[in-house]
Amino acid sequence: MMIMQTIIKPSLLACALFIAAANCAAEDKPTINSPRGGWNYGGLTDKSGDTRASYPLPPIDRGTQKNRTLIEGHILEAGKxxxxxxIVNGNPxxxxxxxxxxxxxxxxxxxxxxxxxxxxxxxxxxQRVQYYEANTQQLSPQLRVICSWDAPEAEVDLHIITPDGQHAFFAAPILNGGGGLDVDSVDGPGPEMFTTIAPKHGAYHVFVNYWGNYGAGGYNFDEGQRKQPIITxxxxxVFYENTAKEKRESFxxxxxxxxDLNLVKSFMF
Structure with missing residues (x-):
């Protein structure tokens, strides 16, 4: 009786292992399900009337949040x-x-x-995706301030004082003359964003306030509910976003x- 043996050459074995590892690496990549290739005025589908709420659901419809867009997907490391x-438009x-x-x-x-x-x-x-917003009514801001933090249980607020003395914050998000807080995150790690397409000239003052916490029982001011000693x-x-003049500073x-109420930056526009 002749016994047949299958011999795998080392080079072929290494190649097979490399392909398997590559497939595993591909499977471990996070997904970005939305947005992809345009979510408002992209392709053949106009989703501008989509009323699906962004997460987290704000307790008050502030009006200026109507143009927020949900970024969602899956990190393939559940539980870890x-x-x-x-990173959105260079903002980590x-x-x-x-x-x-x-x-x-x-x-x-x-x-x-x-x-x-x-x-x-x-x-x-x-993972990385590119999107072109073709809605010309969505003008690029000349001034944007973005605040995010590393503790999902914390409620951190962004405060902006404008050259004409207006105070944009969660209780008064919209400025007279346009602009204001167009994203106000109420229970998560942000972002909160101040945006204006026509900033007034003069001095701006940017503050952040650690207002409290948010948990299963709602808002609270219990220091013991923090999961880390310092929230960052x-x-x-961002100045002149999406233009050749764009520049940014991060703190x-x-x-x-x-x-805690911290003055982050005072600057002239």
């Missing part, structure tokens, strides 16, 4: 809670996700080219206790 980073934010690996964040986009990227804990890019907020100033602010 590693720190990924969501901590990406928190549930035990099922799913994430949802909202953002206010301007017209023109936009991009969304997810980086892993090691800083490597894992990141504030980014990292430690928040040590409820009630």
């Amino acid at each position: 809670q590693r720190k990924h980073t969501l 934010m901590v990406l928190n996700y549930g035990t099922d690996g799913r994430y949802e964040r909202h953002y206010a986009f301007g017209s023109g080219s936009n991009n969304i990227e997810i980086k892993g804990p090691d800083g490597k890019s894992l 907020a990141r504030v980014t100033l 990292v602010i430690p928040l040590r206790k409820i009630g």
